[in-house]
Amino acid sequence: MKPSIPKGTRDFGPTEVLKRRYIIDTIRKVYEEYGYQPLETPAMENLNTLMGKYGDEGDKLLFRVLNQGQKVKKADLTALEEGNLAKFSNSLAERGLRYDLTIPFARYVVMNQHQLTFPFKRYQIQPVWRGDRPQKGRYREFFQCDADVVGSNSLLNEAELVQVFNKVYSQLDISVTVRLNNRKVLAGIADVIGCEEKMMDITIAIDKLDKIGLEGVQKELSNRGLGDDEIKEVSNFLAIEGDIPTKLSQLENLLATSETGMKGVAELKTLFHYISQVAIQVDVELDVTLARGLNYYTGTIFEVVANDVKMGSISGGGRYDDLTGTFGLPGVSGVGISFGLDRVYDVMEELGKFETISINTTQAMFINFGGETEAFAFKCLQELRKAGVPAEIYPDNAKMKKQMKYANTKQIPFVIFTGSEEMETGMLGIKNMETGEQEKVAVNELVNYLA
RNA sequence: GUGAUUGUAGCUCAGUUGGUUAGAGCACUGGAUUGUGGUUCCAGGGGUCGGGGGUUCGAAUCCCCUCAUUCACCCCA
Numbered sequence: 001m002k003p004s005i006p007k008g009t010r011d012f013g014p015t016e017v018l019k020r021r022y023i024i025d026t027i028r029k030v031y032e033e034y035g036y037q038p039l040e041t042p043a044m045e046n047l048n049t050l051m052g053k054y055g056d057e058g059d060k061l062l063f064r065v066l067n068q069g070q071k072v073k074k075a076d077l078t079a080l081e082e083g084n085l086a087k088f089s090n091s092l093a094e095r096g097l098r099y100d101l102t103i104p105f106a107r108y109v110v111m112n113q114h115q116l117t118f119p120f121k122r123y124q125i126q127p128v129w130r131g132d133r134p135q136k137g138r139y140r141e142f143f144q145c146d147a148d149v150v151g152s153n154s155l156l157n158e159a160e161l162v163q164v165f166n167k168v169y170s171q172l173d174i175s176v177t178v179r180l181n182n183r184k185v186l187a188g189i190a191d192v193i194g195c196e197e198k199m200m201d202i203t204i205a206i207d208k209l210d211k212i213g214l215e216g217v218q219k220e221l222s223n224r225g226l227g228d229d230e231i232k233e234v235s236n237f238l239a240i241e242g243d244i245p246t247k248l249s250q251l252e253n254l255l256a257t258s259e260t261g262m263k264g265v266a267e268l269k270t271l272f273h274y275i276s277q278v279a280i281q282v283d284v285e286l287d288v289t290l291a292r293g294l295n296y297y298t299g300t301i302f303e304v305v306a307n308d309v310k311m312g313s314i315s316g317g318g319r320y321d322d323l324t325g326t327f328g329l330p331g332v333s334g335v336g337i338s339f340g341l342d343r344v345y346d347v348m349e350e351l352g353k354f355e356t357i358s359i360n361t362t363q364a365m366f367i368n369f370g371g372e373t374e375a376f377a378f379k380c381l382q383e384l385r386k387a388g389v390p391a392e393i394y395p396d397n398a399k400m401k402k403q404m405k406y407a408n409t410k411q412i413p414f415v416i417f418t419g420s421e422e423m424e425t426g427m428l429g430i431k432n433m434e435t436g437e438q439e440k441v442a443v444n445e446l447v448n449y450l451a
Numbered sequence: 452g453u454g455a456u457u458g459u460a461g462c463u464c465a466g467u468u469g470g471u472u473a474g475a476g477c478a479c480u481g482g483a484u485u486g487u488g489g490u491u492c493c494a495g496g497g498g499u500c501g502g503g504g505g506u507u508c509g510a511a512u513c514c515c516c517u518c519a520u521u522c523a524c525c526c527c528a
Contacts (some may be wrong), residue, residue, distance in 0.1 A: 007519085057526055060452090128528085133452090135522060144528065146496090204526095292527075316528065340528030369486080404488035419486065433488070 008132070019354050020143075020345060023172065024125055027145045027234070027339055030167045034160055036123040036147045041104040043127070047096045053103050053326070055295050061131045063140075064093035087200035097129040102323070103147040103297075109150055116149030116352025118332075119381040125341075137311045137343045141413060148336025149350065150324070155267060158300045158319065159274035161337045165304055165315060166280045173353055177283040181290035182268050183297050183318070185251060188261015191256065193233045198226065202234060203291035209238060210289070235289055244272055244286050249287065267299060283307070296320040306347045314343045361390050363450055364414040364430075365407045370397030377418035380428065380443055386436055387447040405435060414450060 005011065012020060050062055076091035098104050102125045102177040111118065112357060125145045147164065149157050162178060169176045190199035201224035206216050212220070217238065221231045222236055240250045248269055255261030268286065275284060288302055292313065299319035306314055317337030324332045348354055364384060377393055384391040392412075394403045407415050417429030427440040430449065441449045 004519085055526090061526085130527080132527075133525095134520095138527075142528065311528065338528065343528055367486080400486055401484085401488075406488085408488040415487080417486075421486090429486090431487070436487090436489085438487085 006090045006140065008134035008138075010139065019348075020341065022354075023341060023344055023348070024145065026171050027168055027341075028123070028125065028187055030164055030171070031145075031147050033167075034121075034164055036121045036145070036149075039105065039108065039122040039124045039130035040126060041098070041101070041108060042094045043097055043129075045098050045104055047090070047094055047108070049107050049140070049327075050096050050099055050103060051090075054099055056446075058099060061130055062099055063097040063129045064089065065095040065097065066093055073350040085270050099130055100128050101126060101144050101338070102148065102320075105146070105148055105336075106150075106334075107327055109332070110324050110329045112331055113134065119149050119157075120151055121147070121149040121423045123147040137346055139342055141343035145339040145341055146336055147338075148292075148334055150332055150334035152315075152335075153333050155270045155300070156274060158271050158302075159278070161317065161335065162271075162275055162280065162284060163278060163300065164337065165302070166282050169304070170281055172344065172348065173315075174344070174347055174351065175282075176304050177285055177307055179285050179287040179303045180268070180271070180303065181287055181301045182264035182300060183299055184260050184264025184267065185288065185338065186264075186291060188258035188264055189234065189237050190257040191261055193226075193230045195226065195230060198224065201225070206234065206289045207291035208236060208340055214238060218320070222285045240288055243443075247286050247288070248272070262298075271300065292316065296323055298322070299333075300335065309347045309350050311343055311347055311350075313340070314347060315339045362392050362410060363389050364391045365403075365410075365412045366391070366393040366416045367403050367416055368394040368397050369417075369419045371420075373423050376423045378417075380416070380418060380446065383443070383446060384450065387451075389447060389450050416446070 013357070027056065044065055047064065049247060051059055054061075066072075068420040071094070072092075074091055076088050079085075079087035079091060089368055105122060105124060109116065123146060125143065127141055127143050129141050131140060134140060137397065147161070154296065162180075165176070166179050171246075178368075186203045187196070187199055190196050190202050195202070202221065205220040205224060208220065209217050218231050218235065221234060226234070234360075236254055240247050240254075251268075252262070252266050255265060271288070290301055292301070292303055297318035301319075302317040303313045304313070304315035305311075315337060317335070319335035322330060323334050323335045324330070342366075366379065366381055374397065381391055381393050394406060404415065411433075413433055415431045415433055417431070419429075422428050426443055428443060429438055430441050431438040432444070
């Protein structure tokens with residue numbers, strides 16, 4: 001048979017793993033610097049934990065884990081006959097692969113509420129699964145790097161998360177724009193035009209502004225059932241321009257009649273004030289058209305895009321006022337962000353940011369000359385490892401050329417010769433693979449030489 | 452779920468209006484060089500042309516089906 005892996009999944013070879021680890025380590029260190037603590041949850045959750053949390057689209061994209069053993073008898077064949085495929089497929093599975101890290105976190109918080117000290121700050125770097133059609137920057141298995149804080153309404157949390165974006169992307173040397181908005185502002189827009197129930201339709205439409213333009217948005221609003229006057233009012237919001245204080249005051253004017261909207265503006269004002277107090281190198285924008293994010297966001301919304309690469313958002317996040325409510329713990333507010341590891345990787349690859357990262361860890365390799373010298377080299381090797389120097393010996397007495405080629409391909413910086421002559425004199429030949437120079441070094445000097 | 456795209460050696464790709472034994476570069480193996488890689492030269496191995504069916508004297512090439520890929524829409528990291 002021809003070997004293959006499932007659609008939208010990937011193998012990661014040694015160099016890819018090292019590059020991915022570099023990104024993960026960068027994010028993890030910044031998270032820890034800001035007081036977030038690690039958490040890991042199972043790949044699988046009970047389906048009822050997951051269902052209904054991500055909208056209809058999300059439910060469709062959930063990977064279900066088929067029931068096994070006696071549980072297959074639970075299959076609802078009546079539903080199948082009636083053509084109710086959704087009901088039928090739900091009867092086949094009770095568990096599913098996690099779709100994001102936020103819902104499992106909420107579940108964890110509720111289950112452990114009495115053990116946790118609030119505000120609780122956690123980070124989580126694990127894979128998630130979605131049954132999308134793969135395309136650029138979109139995979140069926142991908143890593144998210146989340147940081148969330150629950151049990152605090154303070155906008156200082158939001159400000160710190162912007163700092164986290166700033167620090168991580170500065171360290172990774174990616175030029176990005178952090179876009180900010182507030183769900184309450186979006187609700188306010190629907191509010192002032194008297195279409196509260198159409199908030200989702202409006203946000204989905206205006207979110208496409210940069211993609212389909214003003215006329216496209218207006219057309220979409222019309223398709224979604226808005227009248228001409230209402231569309232005109234929405235257009236006023238799309239026309240907001242200028243620096244952040246200007247935008248905020250324009251928003252204030254337009255939203256004056258909406259309590260919710262004004263609250264959103266006030267929150268944005270506070271957040272931008274906090275941000276202005278600290279050093280931020282990346283671009284931070286207020287974008288009224290930013291609507292993206294999952295259904296449960298209620299306050300601040302974050303999105304990060306790379307400035308020099310055409311790719312969807314590489315990070316996102318937001319505040320959710322009642323995330324744990326569905327699990328029986330109402331009134332706990334949280335805010336969090338997520339880095340899309342795979343997209344960050346793709347961006348860095350496209351920008352050539354990995355060229356300076358070393359793909360090798362082995363510092364020295366012993367050539368294997370066979371016979372007694374093999375054991376001698378093996379013994380010398382132990383000295384290096386004991387001193388913490390990553391080293392290896394070529395395991396077979398292969399041709400010199402083959403061994404050298406192996407060291408060269410693996411980019412091992414030093415090759416050590418321990419033939420019969422070296423064994424007698426105790427002076428080992430050590431070759432610098434970069435310069436091609438070779439020297440004689442005593443066995444007990446090896447560690448110092450390589451240090 | 453919708454619409455396109457591309458499938459030829461391990462990888463990246465040529466392959467003319469359908470015409471002899473399907474090619475190149477890189478990679479790999481051996482040799483020039485029996486204790487010295489990365490440069491050079493020589494030689495070699497490696498192909499169900501994604502799969503199935505059809506048209507034809509003849510198909511990598513044209514038609515149909517199918518599978519896979521990539522991209523876009525929807526939605527999202």
